[in-house]
Each structure stands twice: as C-alpha cells, then as structure tokens.
Amino acid sequence: MDRPIREIYSGWKRIYDSVGREPPGGSLALSDTDEFTLADSYTLADDLTFERSNPDSVWRCFAMARENARQMRNSISADMWTSLNLAYLRIQDLGIQDIWRAPESFYVETLSEINTFTGVAAFTMYRDDGWHFLQLGRSMERSQLLTSLLLAQMVAEATSGERVEDDWATLLRAYHATETYNRKHSVEVIADQVLDLLVSDSMLPRSLRRSIDQMTAELRGLKPGPDPASNAAVRRAEIRLNNLVNPDSPTQGNRGALLRRVNERCRELHQLLAASHFDYHLEKQSAG
Amino acid sequence: MFIWTCISPWTYTSAVHFDSYELDPSIYDEMFLADGTIREHCSRLYDELTRLSAEETRSIQERVARSFRNEGITFTVYGDEEADERIIPIDCVPRLMPKSDWRHLEAGLTQRLKALNLFLEDVYSGSPGEDGHGAPRIIHDGVIPVDVVRGCPQYRLEMQGFSAPYGTWVAICGTDLVRTNEGFQVLEDNLRVPSGVSYMIANRKAVKSNLRRLYRGSRVEEVEHYGRVLLETLKELAPMGCQDPTIVLLTPGVFNSAFYEHMFLASEIGAELVEGRDLLVNDGFVYMRNTTGLQRVDVIYRRVDDDFIDPLVFRPDSLLGVPGLMQAYKQGNVSLVNAPGTGVADDKSVYAYVPDMVRYYLSEEPILNNVDTRLCRRPEDLEYTLDNLQDLVVKRVGGSGGYGMLIGPHSSPEEREDYAKEMRADPADFISQPVLALSRSPCFIDGEFEPRHVDLRPFILHGQSTRIVPGAFCRIALRRGSLVVNSSQGGGGKDFWVMDE
Missing domain, CATH: 3.30.1490.270 (Dna Ligase; domain 1)
Incomplete structure (x- = not known):
C-alpha cells in the first residue's frame, strides 16, 4: 500500500501514545526511505502483537484474559472459557514471522474471536454480580481507551500543527462509526464533528457517552456493598462522571481537559468500587 | 514376594492391531489371559478396536488428547524459572473391569476406610498418657508400636483429645491399588487431600464421546454423578442442627498444581471456591467475604495441607490458611473435610499396620492385601x-x-x-x-497397541455412610517397561470402566 511515510509514522505514534508505551528503540524516528519504514513496521507490529513483555500486546492481553478466566472458571460459563481458551491456543505459539505475509487476515480473525467471546458471554453468562462487574470493567476500559486515543490524536495534531483527515477517518473506522458519521454529517471528515460523535452521541454503540451510560446501568444492577458510606462514595463518583458527558454539559470548551477528567473519574470510580465491594474494612461489618 | 522380571515375552499374532502386543505370563494383563485368549468382559472392546482402522484409532486418540487441551484440563509444574502448564497424556483405550471384581474392591476399600477412621479416632480422641497409660487402645494392646504413631511427622499433637464428628476423620480417600497375578494389593492410602478425581470424570467424558458406539453398546457404570455423591457426603458432615449448610472449597490458590481440580469440584458441588484470605473467623464462626458482605460457612472441603490451614495453630508463616479456623472447628461450628491429622494414618510406616488395624478394630480378615512391606x-x-x-x-x-x-x-x-x-x-x-509386576493394559502408542503398566485410584467417600462411585483414575506408566505412573514423572491416564454384568 502506498502511504506517505509521515502518515505511517503518525499512525504508529498515535497507537504508542495511547497505550503510553515507548516503542522498541526508545522513540519513533521519521525516515525518508521506504526500506527503513517497512523494517520498522515489522518490529512495531511484532511489539504490539506478540511481544510477551508488552502488557498491551495482543498476545499478552489474550494470555492475561485467559489466566484471569482460569482463576474464575467457576464464575463464568463453560462456553466462555472454551471460546477464550481456543483463541489463546491459536495464537499461543505464533510470532510475527508467521503472520507477516498476510497480517490483515490474522487481525481480522483475532477480532472475530473477540467478538465471538463477547457474544458467547452475552448469551451464556448468568446475570449476577459477576456479569455486572464484567460489563462495568468493559465499559470502563472502553471509555479509557477511547479517551486515550482521542487525546493522543489531539496531542499529535497540536505538535505537528496540521490536521490529518485520514487519522480521524481511521478513528471513525475503528469505532464502527463511518456510516453514521456520513449520514449525520457528510463524507468530509471534520475533526470537531468526529469528536462530537465519538464522545457525545448516546446512540453510537462505542461512544464515550454510551459507555458511561452502560456503566451507570451496571452500577444500578449491582447489589450494594456491605458499607453504606462506601456505596455512597461510589454513587457520588458515578454522578460526577455522568455530569462530564451528559447532554447539558458543554463539549465545545477545552476538549482535552474534559477527556483527561473522564479518564481520572474512571480511575476514581474503579478504586471506589474496589473499596466498597472487595477491600471493605471488616470492622465496619456486622458478621451474621 | 512378587518380583517383576522380563521373562522372554511372546507375541500375540491373531489380530491386526495387536500384532506386536507382547504378553508376559508373569504379568497380569487387563485384556488378555496368559494364553492369549481375550478376557470375556473385554471382548466387545477388542472387537471394536480391531474393527477400527489405524487411521480411525489415531483420530480418536487425537480427539481425546485435544479435548483436554481445548478444555484447559491442566496441571501446573513449577520450576525455577517459570510455571509450566501441562496436560496429562491420556490414552484412548479404556481399562475394563467386571462388576464382580469391582464389588470385591468396593468391599475391601469400605472395610479399610472404616478401620482407618477407627484408628484415627483411637489415636487422637483419648487423653494423652505416659508409658501406655491412657494411650490409644491399639498402642496399649501392642498392635502398633507407640513410636511408629507418635514419631510420625504427620501425627498432630494439636488434635490430641479431639473426637471427629460422627467419627469421620477421613471423608474423602483416594486409595492406590495395583493388580498382579496374585490379585489386588493396596499400594497406599491417600487420606489427606487426595487428587485425581477430576481426571476420572474428564477421561470418561472424553472417551465416551469419542468411542460412542462402544460405550452405548456396553453396560458401563456411570461416574459423572460423583459431584452429587460428594455433595451428599459433605452435607452429612455439617455441624449438628445445620439443615442447609453453606459449603466452600478451600484452595491454596491458582498456583497450586491441582487448581483445575479445585475449580472443577467446586463447580460440580455448587460451592464457592475460596482462598484463605476470603475467609475469616469471628466469635468462633467462619465467614466468607463476598461482594455484599459476610456469609456464614458450615462445611469446608479443604485442599490446603494441615501445615498451612491455620497460622495460629500450625505454621505461623502460612498465608494460605485462616487464623482461628481450628478453634471454630474444635467448637463444632464448622466442619473440615478431611480432618487435620489424618496424615498419620497414610504414613508409609503406619501403612504396614493397616491389615492389623482391620483385624483389631473390626475382627475381620482384610479383604485387600497390603504390599509386603x-x-x-x-x-x-x-x-x-x-x-x-x-x-x-x-x-x-x-x-x-x-x-x-x-x-x-x-x-x-x-x-x-x-x-x-x-x-x-x-x-x-x-x-x-x-518390585511388583503391576498389571498391564493395552495403550495406543505410536500407531500400535502396546501393553503398559497401570494402577488404579478409586475414591471412597464417607460421611455418615460409605459411598464409592464405580470408577477410578487409572494411571499408566507411558514409557515402555517403566513402573512409574506419576503424572509428574511421565505418567499418563486412561478411562476405567466397570462393566455391569
């Protein structure tokens, strides 16, 4: 595929910025020679896909998901375990050299496995607190990933001083929002409109607003923890988070600051939930 | 004395797939009589195996092995560097036993466990005495020397003066049996936290679904209800007056090599799988912490060794146990299965005296023999x-x-x-x-049926009565000529069918 080197460079940079990781070699350097870029892509794809020590690599995410599921096997459905285990076994012994002739098919298949797992979970898992925590975790991680990606894009633009329409189009594609964007706006990709759609549209399945609505719904479905004060703290944090992205809140102001605050509120909510439902103080508990 | 020797093996030649199957008259073969005739209860299995093409059998073997891999039925071996998650090699050819033989085993195992529980009650429940005075009856009467019992590292002084509810110290026992030309013999009793029962069920599931026609056409005793039987046993041991006990399975955690089994059993009996940090003792009662608060626990099926179960009583550095658990247990507020201290009865020195225990406590001759020790x-x-x-x-x-x-x-x-x-x-x-001439059973190895040495671990459950699911974990020594069946040393497993006659 003939793509400008600068575009390839910024694509990789955005990914690394969003996961907060240093690329192999310490930094991404722009080069004018295609050979260098191609060799670099191989290394970077390997780092993000198969590097065992990279906590954000595809391989490591599957391994960690499987290990977590192994520890919780009696709390999830057998089908969920089998689906995840088979996906892990497929990539367990793979390396970048095994997929590099047709990397797209590997990523498409991997995505399909993730979707299968999600579907199997939705169809088979008992709707108890375990389910609510699973959904909460997903919505929270989804919110944090989206805010990180958007922030990385905004920072990249601020640094280079130029807006790259293709980067925003890529974000739309990644969030299955291209068709919706085209219908709502136009085929012309405008950064502010993309931001609005990905952040505020409550009907877009992967929007930030939708993820936070989902979090709220799951929190309401969850049985309260044993300590009323901790439960109240969770409730307050949830309201604070909701207020950040609710339809009455302005989203036109400092978008970067807003996204950073959403990220912080997600972390805060996570900590408060852990305190209210897992690490609660026993002296506050009446045993019985 | 039974000495395993390699007496010039002869070759059985009448069947295609058993062309190179070696029979040795000095070694009991589970499928063939010494003259090469097929044992009656194995004839259907033999017909099926010889009907299948080599390719079909290979495919069955692969599917059986793959089912373990796909379901993640693993055990973990920890080395210096990192954990190695392994899958026990499973052979697709089941080992068969006629019901009459099984009934004999059942009677012998029931008798043996009864005697062992009486021994433990005798050893621990009396008050400590000196010079034999106040000593357990079996020691006082000179059946077993005092130093064999009290000198055993697994003897728990902390249990002295305690009487187990219903006299049941051992509720779950996994007894290792071997067969020779002289009959069955007990190799050892596992009375602490015996493992392997999940393999019994997983083997059955895998082999049953891959040898469907044979299984349906044979009258094989089921084993999949083991979880229900275990649950009944655990409920029987609930503290007095507890009608609907909350049962948990206490695991050392995900790093334990038998974690899969812990998870599996918890799921089979519908119990929560907990670690020590999930439990606490308050006012002599045990509670489990969950996301909505504390919940009283009545029965603990513990898979944590004695040493680690309560840091206030046993090893103070244990992070796996529950402080105060032993006090709650001794007050009768929670049941521990198996009771702490049972290791004294499966010690290799004490083992030698089990036949004497049977005679002493039950006034019966042992149905199952020990290995001459x-x-x-x-x-x-x-x-x-x-x-x-x-x-x-x-x-x-x-x-x-x-x-x-x-x-x-x-x-x-x-x-x-x-x-x-x-x-x-x-x-x-x-x-x-x-050195025992352990019996051999046909295994599908490298495209051929070859004999391999096997043993058997049935599981005996005892709450207020004894129950034995008609099955066992059958271990195989996969290396030709090897007698070591342990999974950590190259052993494997196979399904074991009790054939209803």
Missing part, C-alpha cells in the same frame, strides 16, 4: 533390605509422587551405595517393598 526401623528389616537392594523398591517414609525412591533393578551400583549410606544414617526414614 519391610520397615527399616527394625534391624532385621534393615539388614534384609541392604542385602537385597538390587531387587527391592526402597521409599522414604515421607516421600510422595514417586520422588526420592530407589527402584533396585533399574539402579546402578553407585546409586545403591549412596542410598545404603542414607539408610544406615536414618533407618526409620525408609521402607522397602518388592
């Missing part, structure tokens, strides 16, 4: 063992998993010399047994 603590046994090292198996009293033992015929003169030095230094730490 010499205790090197006795000077005459030590001398005999040292004189015949090349023909014997020598084990450490506290050893397990097949580690640290000497198999005389397979050892070098240097190894025997080193071992002899250790024996002379601490004779009480060793026992010796003859």
